[in-house]
Amino acid sequence: MRKSNTFLVCVFLLLVGCIATLVDATHRMHLAVSDAESGTALVRQLGLTDLALFTEARYTRHLSQSDLHSAFQDHPVALEHFPSGSLLLPPQRMQ
């Protein structure tokens, strides 16, 4: 088989893979509607406000409920010491 043919077949297969991700995404988005229902229902029932992504400190667990200067809230000269602090932006009001 000529090198160009092998290459074109490979590109074609990769392209099919890329298109398949779009199809898969659409399919899973439809399936996710029912999955999201249980999350949304819990958020509605309990009045939840935040994602449980950073559970290490109260101001990283509930980002939207944190104090106005949450990074320095533990005591007057406290520095931000949690790793997630380096991933998160300061609150909108401080930018």
Next chain:
Amino acid sequence: MMWLFLRKQKHLIDYTLSSLLRRMGKSLGLLAVYTLIVFMLASVTLFTHALRKEAGLMLQASPEIIVQRMQAGRHALIPADYLQRIGRLRGVTQKEGRLWGYYYDPAVKANYTIMTAGQVAAPLTEIIIGTGIARARGLAVGDYLTLRSQNGEAFSFEIAALLDEKSELVSADLLLMSPQVFRRLFNVPEGFYTDLVLSVRNPREVRKVVEKLTLLLPDTRPILREEVLRTYDSVFSWRQGILFVLLTGSILAFVSFAWDKASGLSAEERREIGILKAVGWETADVMRMKFWEGMIISLSAFMIGYLAAYAHVFYASASLFEPVLKGWAVLYPQFRLTPFVDGLQLATLLFFTVLPYIVATIIPIWRTSITDPDAVMR
């Protein structure tokens, strides 16, 4: 005519592939680094986009207004009579107090978020826990969990149920109990809540209600749902923060690597171009051949990198990011993100990864290929 053009391109691809295979080590090295860069960029883009979308969808159902009482700059308990003081504020359809707090479990060094189960009257000795807690403590329905109260008293609770694992993104560390037990556990006197939740029928009235609230209750801080949503819209913005610093470093390293490779054509490549021109190739043919070289490398790297990133984020739960996101947290939700991918996102990624490479390689080639073959070969 068209057939002839296609045949010519196929010959050019044949030649380019042979040329790349002659420099196998170099070509594979470049392809690997390029693929890794695309993989990282695509993983971050897909992950943050999907997470933000998911957060936005779920938190749409969070309360319109939360009223916190502030005392000496800190969140303090709010008296229940504030509900009466709010009275019949126009536009407010529902108002209630919430009881919630944090509990540090020294056994697993984890923080739980303890809440009361809304209006549902839960039995005093039963609790419902999130799957994150169940995993960390090795608990199942019917097991017992002991919590120590504010004054050292031990309370044993039977696990009545686990929260649905599909909602783990918001409930991994939740522990639901009855309001009476919550008050005893944390010594919260009757007539006080952690905060108040207000529902407003018309979204356009929210601002007005907040204005009235701050006048009526000056020691409170209202938090709006739109602020909550904004927080999660900007969270993990990869344009800022340490992730960006790390990514910029690697992207710059790749750019200088690609630029160096492309602009400083090796003596061997120069000789190749010289010979091609000497045997009758035109400048346009050399350019086309080099264009194909760029295309073969960048397109392969893009597609392999993107496919690997898609599998990593949506099928392997973005496991490479987990240690970064987990930080010092003991409880971390196991969630499978829904792929919110569209053609535009793919096109943007393609534009920012493939185009710069093609441009960076084609210009120096053009410069070399317009020079005299004799001069090039010398």
